[in-house]
Amino acid sequence: MLADRLKAKFGDALIQSTKDFDFPVFEFQKSEIKNAIYYLKNSEGFNYLTTLCGSQFPEAEKSREYNVMYQLHNFTTNDRIRLKTFMPEEDLKLNTITDIYDAANWMEREAYDFFGFTFDGHPNMTRILNMAEMNYFPLRKQYPLEDMSRDDKNDKFFGR
Amino acid sequence: MITEDIVQEEKKEYTTLNLGPTHPATHGIFQNVLTMDGEIIIDAVPTIGYIHRAFEKLAEHRPYNQITPITDRLNYCSSPINNMGWLMTVEKLIGCEIPKRAEYLRVIIMELSRIADHIVCNTVIAVDTGAMTGFLYLFQWRERIYEIFEEICGSRLTTNIGRIGGMERDFSQSTWLKIETFLKEFPAGLKEFGALVNRNRIFMDRTINCGAISADRALSYSFSGPNLRACGVDYDVRVMNPYSSYQDFDFNIPIGKAGDTYDRYMVRNDEMYQSLRIIRQAIDKMPKGNFHADLPDFYLPAKEDVYSKMEALIYHFKIVMGETDIPKGEVYHSVEAGNGELGFYLISDGGRAPFRLHMRRPCFIFYQGFTEMIKGRMLSDAILTLSSMNVIAGELDA
Numbered sequence: 001m002l003a004d005r006l007k008a009k010f011g012d013a014l015i016q017s018t019k020d021f022d023f024p025v026f027e028f029q030k031s032e033i034k035n036a037i038y039y040l041k042n043s044e045g046f047n048y049l050t051t052l053c054g055s056q057f058p059e060a061e062k063s064r065e066y067n068v069m070y071q072l073h074n075f076t077t078n079d080r081i082r083l084k085t086f087m088p089e090e091d092l093k094l095n096t097i098t099d100i101y102d103a104a105n106w107m108e109r110e111a112y113d114f115f116g117f118t119f120d121g122h123p124n125m126t127r128i129l130n131m132a133e134m135n136y137f138p139l140r141k142q143y144p145l146e147d148m149s150r151d152d153k154n155d156k157f158f159g160r
Numbered sequence: 161m162i163t164e165d166i167v168q169e170e171k172k173e174y175t176t177l178n179l180g181p182t183h184p185a186t187h188g189i190f191q192n193v194l195t196m197d198g199e200i201i202i203d204a205v206p207t208i209g210y211i212h213r214a215f216e217k218l219a220e221h222r223p224y225n226q227i228t229p230i231t232d233r234l235n236y237c238s239s240p241i242n243n244m245g246w247l248m249t250v251e252k253l254i255g256c257e258i259p260k261r262a263e264y265l266r267v268i269i270m271e272l273s274r275i276a277d278h279i280v281c282n283t284v285i286a287v288d289t290g291a292m293t294g295f296l297y298l299f300q301w302r303e304r305i306y307e308i309f310e311e312i313c314g315s316r317l318t319t320n321i322g323r324i325g326g327m328e329r330d331f332s333q334s335t336w337l338k339i340e341t342f343l344k345e346f347p348a349g350l351k352e353f354g355a356l357v358n359r360n361r362i363f364m365d366r367t368i369n370c371g372a373i374s375a376d377r378a379l380s381y382s383f384s385g386p387n388l389r390a391c392g393v394d395y396d397v398r399v400m401n402p403y404s405s406y407q408d409f410d411f412n413i414p415i416g417k418a419g420d421t422y423d424r425y426m427v428r429n430d431e432m433y434q435s436l437r438i439i440r441q442a443i444d445k446m447p448k449g450n451f452h453a454d455l456p457d458f459y460l461p462a463k464e465d466v467y468s469k470m471e472a473l474i475y476h477f478k479i480v481m482g483e484t485d486i487p488k489g490e491v492y493h494s495v496e497a498g499n500g501e502l503g504f505y506l507i508s509d510g511g512r513a514p515f516r517l518h519m520r521r522p523c524f525i526f527y528q529g530f531t532e533m534i535k536g537r538m539l540s541d542a543i544l545t546l547s548s549m550n551v552i553a554g555e556l557d558a
Contacts, residue, residue, distance in 0.1 A: 020490045021252060049382050050494075051503060051525075053518040069505070071492065075379075075393070078400050082492070103382030106528050114216070129209035129557060138217055145221050 002044065002081070010036060023071075025082045033085045034095040037070060040081075041100055046072035049101040050080065052108065054115040058141045063088045068117060070097075096122040114139035174202055177539075181210050185543045187284060188553035192530075192542070199538050204531045208524075212557040219517040223482030224250050225324055225458070227517070232318035234521060235555040238277035238498035239319045240269045240309065245495035248403055249504040250324050253491045256455050260447040262326035263405040267442045268339065269312065269321060270404070270495075271435040275346075276305045277498030278386075278428040278435075281550040285425050286357050288547050289366045298353045304342050311335040325459040326452025336443075343440060350432060358429065364422060371533040371545030372420035381529040384522050385500030386427045387549055391419035397496040404495075408445065409438045421548040428550075457484040482512035499523060499550045523555040 003017040006026060013032035018025045028036050040046040050071040057065055064086040073080050085094070096119035097104045108119045109128040116137040118125060126132065136143055146153075180191035189210040195203040215234075219227050231242040244266050251258060279302045283295040306316040312335055313321040313328065322328065331339075357363050373383075375391040388395055396413045398406040414430035416423025452459050456475045465472035478484050488510045494503035500522025507516040526549065533549075534542040 021492075023490075023492060025490075047379055050501070051505065051518065051520040053505060055507060055516045055518075071505070075395060080401075080492075101382065102377075102380040103525055103528060106524060110524075127209075129212040131209075138214065145217060 002079075005044075006036070009039060020082070023080060023082050025084060027084045027086070030085045030087050030091075030094060033068075033070070033083060034097055034100075036083060037072070037097050038100055040072055040083075044074065045076050046074045046079075046081065048073040048075055049097075049103050049107075052097075052104060052111065054111040054117050054139075056115060056140050065089055066092060066115065066117070068094060068111060092117045093120060094118070095120050098122055113137070116140070172197065179539075179542070181207075185288070186546060188551070188556075190546065190551065190553065190556075194539070194542070196539065201534050201537055201539060201542060204534055204542070206527065206530060208527070209557050211553055215519065215558045216517055219514055221513055223512050224486065224514070225479065226482075227514070228322070229318065229320045231519075232320055233554050234502070234519065234558060235277070235498055235523070235552045236317060237280045237550075237552060238273040239317065240273040240321045241277075241495060241497045242502060243319060243321050244270055244404065245493065245497065245502050246504055247322050247324055248495065249491060249493040249506055250458075252493050253489060253506060253508055254324075254455075254458065254487060256325055256453050256458075258326050258453045259449045259451070260405060261330075261449040262451050262453070264442045264446050265327050265331060265451060266322065266404050267406065267409070268439050269309075271438045271442075272305050272308060272339075272342075274435050274498055275432050276302050277550070278432050279305075281499075281547070282357075282425055282428050283353075284547045285367070285421065285544065286353075286363070288544050289363050291357060291360070291363065294353045294356045297356075298349060301342075301346050301349050304338070304346070308335060308338050308342065311338060323452065323459055325455035326450070328452075330451040339439070339443065343436060343443075347433070347436065350429075354429060358426070366544065367422040367425060367548070368420060369418070370421040370537065370541045371548065372418055373529060373533050374419060377532065378419060378526075378529065381526060381532075383500070383526045383529065385496065385498070386424055386431065387419075387500065387526055389413065390416035390423035390427045392417050397494050397501050401494070403493070406438075409441045411438050421544055424548045484512075486510060494520065497522060499552070499555075500526065519558060521555045521558055523551045524558070527551050527556055 006014050010032055013029045015027040050073045052070050055067050066087050066089060068085055070083040094117060096108060106128055108122055111117045112125060113127040113130055114137060175196045177194040177196050179194055180186055181189050191207040193205045194201050215230050218230060228243050228246055231246045232239040234242045279298050283298045286294045309319050310316050312331060313319050373391060375393050378388050378391045392415050394413045394415050399413060411434045414427050416427050460479055461472035461475050466476045486508055488508055490507050492503055492505045494501045502522060503520030505518040506514050509515040533545050
């Protein structure tokens, strides 16, 4: 079982392993997540990074407020897994995995753009979809749907 | 010591060329800042996000059934596949089994839109190599497909087709007729286009070895769909993780070898024939039964019932106001969209709108490989590579 092998290899750094619908989910400590991905690619055959994204849980306890999720796919055995790591708002630094999967480049930039995660060692840690002058991270829950910096909208015209 | 070579190197001046954001040859809003040595591309820096519409944020503020129209605007060349992908994600979350008939109807729609998507891509490759005729010939078939969509759901491009739990209505008699006519007449049209282009000397000279990428590099860049298959990797979500009864059908996955523009073109060309095969089988094996699941919490009741039955009215109200309970959980579902694996990663906290929705857009991911594919090639090859990758701005920027 993959979960047992990961447990033997990473010990306490593997915080928990669960199953969400058809996906095995492994939660790692932030410091070990890159090593885990490196191991999974080179020793377990997870050759494909399906996706990577961040999310924020403002209701959760402070140390688990922010989350980055990685989804890997093993083409040989057709296994898909999800890796997760949680962190508090003060510490949104992770190690980049662009040296393991090239595809992570823009995905990490997107995670930075939306939530403000920074990835150490990333070749170009800048915003990707939003404009460079933007001074907040729009997908964080405290920011409303509409752009707060605009003053050209009169609420009267929108029935408010 | 300064050698002759270094002196030569210092004399060399590179030109910076701004290709885009709106350039008539790029079919969409793509900006590439190219460093050119004469006609040769030394480096390219793509800038994206010009039509970013914050779908992921928007989705956190909308009830589940109102997110389907957002997915239309991802890859707008094959909206129905995006719709179905999203609907199946929600169905997976609520754990609902949908009837075989609805699944088969969905398969027909998805394969039709895959053909429409590939028609756009392939004819545009032909246009970029200078063959306008084929484009005009084949586009009338895309028009026929849109007429079928119009018959099914009332709209053509941004379809919002299907509902959570099945289809909004069964196919009408005239829909079946139109599909039959399409199946009968389209292969001849596609063959005619193939005869014009596939073995055309000019076309082959322009596309073979143009924008090639190896399978290893493509996997590292997480390519998917026809672009990955052109490199020789037979990854197709329809086969690897069958959804919507794809396991019932017999079809091949065409693959290429060199990963260049010609192979991408040929893979798409062959996929259209496979799609026709799937549609044929789906029609022949079409099961009897209902076209939607019995799912009163999510599936809108018939209009005449809403006006005459109390229960239907209550459900109608609850669905429209987004007040139905949805299980908590995290779910990922992916479908084989026109140009790759389109995935939806959905976190639900039980509320009326998703807590978080992340879309794995194939274009966004494989467009990263573009720089590597065009380095050292001519500018005109870059245009061709871009159109053969079928990068759709709507999906790229979400």
